[in-house]
Amino acid sequence: MKAVHFGAGNIGRGFIGKVLHDNGYAVTFADVNTEIIDALNKDHEYTVHISEENGASYKISGVNGVHTANDPDQLSEAVSQADIITTAVGVNILPIIAKTLAPHLANRQTDKPLNIIACENAVLATDTLKTAIFSEVNETLPSNVGFPNSAVDRIVPIQKNDNILDVKVEPFFEWVIEKNSWVGEDTLAGVNYVEDLMPYIERKLFTVNTGHAGIAYYGKTLGYTTVSEAMDDEKVVSYLKQVLEETTLYLTHNYDFTEVEQKQYIEKIIARFKNPYLSDDLDRVGRGVLRKLSPNDRIVKPLVYLHNQNMDHSALSKLVMFALQFNNSDDPEQIEMKQRIEEAGVKGFLSEHSQLDDKLIEEIRSSI
Numbered sequence: 001m002k003a004v005h006f007g008a009g010n011i012g013r014g015f016i017g018k019v020l021h022d023n024g025y026a027v028t029f030a031d032v033n034t035e036i037i038d039a040l041n042k043d044h045e046y047t048v049h050i051s052e053e054n055g056a057s058y059k060i061s062g063v064n065g066v067h068t069a070n071d072p073d074q075l076s077e078a079v080s081q082a083d084i085i086t087t088a089v090g091v092n093i094l095p096i097i098a099k100t101l102a103p104h105l106a107n108r109q110t111d112k113p114l115n116i117i118a119c120e121n122a123v124l125a126t127d128t129l130k131t132a133i134f135s136e137v138n139e140t141l142p143s144n145v146g147f148p149n150s151a152v153d154r155i156v157p158i159q160k161n162d163n164i165l166d167v168k169v170e171p172f173f174e175w176v177i178e179k180n181s182w183v184g185e186d187t188l189a190g191v192n193y194v195e196d197l198m199p200y201i202e203r204k205l206f207t208v209n210t211g212h213a214g215i216a217y218y219g220k221t222l223g224y225t226t227v228s229e230a231m232d233d234e235k236v237v238s239y240l241k242q243v244l245e246e247t248t249l250y251l252t253h254n255y256d257f258t259e260v261e262q263k264q265y266i267e268k269i270i271a272r273f274k275n276p277y278l279s280d281d282l283d284r285v286g287r288g289v290l291r292k293l294s295p296n297d298r299i300v301k302p303l304v305y306l307h308n309q310n311m312d313h314s315a316l317s318k319l320v321m322f323a324l325q326f327n328n329s330d331d332p333e334q335i336e337m338k339q340r341i342e343e344a345g346v347k348g349f350l351s352e353h354s355q356l357d358d359k360l361i362e363e364i365r366s367s368i
């Protein structure tokens with residue numbers, strides 16, 4: 001069984017690559033990072049370390065690398081043989097992946113089942129990839145290609161290891177895939193297949209990711225650098241709980257989760273955020289601030305819903321203000337946000353970028 005995974009980064013090597021390897025797949029990583037591709041083709045293996053007391057280490061062997069721009073023939077060969085193609089590149093990169101992948105898919109000379117799955121922090125990211133691929137190939141692809149959406153959850157910080165391929169990951173992981181869009185009989189062990197993905201993806205995005213964003217943006221305003229420093233401050237923990245109480249309102253109103261189930265889910269997540277064996281930078285967790293302030297992402301979507309329903313949204317309003325103060329010159333989106341705020345003002349920016357109405361913008365501006 002063969003897999004092509006686009007994005008040999010932290011989630012690619014530390015999560016998706018490991019699950020595919022554990023299921024017996026030979027994984028070809030496709031990336032634009034020459035150093036990583038060269039290392040993959042030299043060693044053909046790396047190690048995933050689990051960040052906990054006496055954490056285990058797992059060898060991931062039989063892996064290869066292809067450079068998406070420099071090795072088109074090898075990429076074409078890998079795509080023609082693949083049983084599964086996955087991505088973990090960032091949702092904004094999916095249109096680029098579609099352009100790269102589409103011609104190779106169109107040339108595939110086989111009807112064996114192929115599942116293509118985007119593993120990104122976004123709602124229905126595979127649909128985004130699928131639409132972009134179909135527009136490249138004039139709506140025609142070989143038959144037996146499935147495009148299941150998925151939700152992925154595992155905290156994998158930026159890595160500082162001696163071997164550039166090795167990855168330290170938290171013990172927890174959850175990969176949920178849409179059952180009905182999956183083609184073929186060979187499903188993956190270690191993955192949860194569900195009929196309706198939306199409750200899972202929104203619960204994850206609006207709990208793990210909204211909560212994490214709360215820690216990052218509030219923690220930065222207090223001068224902290226890492227998640228564990230911020231989580232040592234009771235003010236941050238108490239604010240995090242308020243944010244998650246608000247997103248619980250959104251989740252229990254829209255889906256069948258009970259308040260008790262959501263409370264247990266939150267407790268597990270707070271324990272994950274406090275993992276002392278994991279060092280995670282607030283700058284990483286807050287990266288991509290424009291994406292995180294977009295209308296369907298982790299902050300604005302629950303905020304607008306609660307505002308429209310006249311339900312408590314004061315902590316989420318503050319979260320927008322903390323995000324606007326995010327100061328990270330390594331994040332190109334933070335620099336762009338700053339420029340746009342200078343040009344249009346806070347009101348103009350939130351109205352145009354986050355599509356918020358004047359009343360909510362006023363509430364946000366007076367929230368802190």
Ligand SMILES: NC(=O)C1=CN([C@@H]2O[C@H](COP(=O)(O)OP(=O)(O)OC[C@H]3O[C@@H](n4cnc5c(N)ncnc54)[C@H](O)[C@@H]3O)[C@@H](O)[C@H]2O)C=CC1
Nearest residue numbers: 007008009010011031032088089090091120121154155156
């Ligand atoms: N790190 C984490 O804890 C989690 C991340 N995610 C999501 O997974 C995705 C990837 O995140 P990370 O692995 O943390 O990022 P990362 O930055 O470690 O990895 C992204 C990889 O994509 C590659 N890439 C960029 N442009 C490319 C292109 N045009 N073609 C091929 N490869 C390209 C980069 O070179 C890099 O190796 C994001 O959507 C993120 O939101 C989801 C859950 C957890």
Ligand SMILES: O=P(O)(O)OC[C@H]1O[C@](O)(CO)[C@@H](O)[C@@H]1O
Nearest residue numbers: 121154155208209212285287288
């Ligand atoms: O990867 P993104 O979408 O920029 O956001 C970072 C978030 O994703 C995660 O990497 C894991 O889900 C979290 O650490 C954090 O909430």
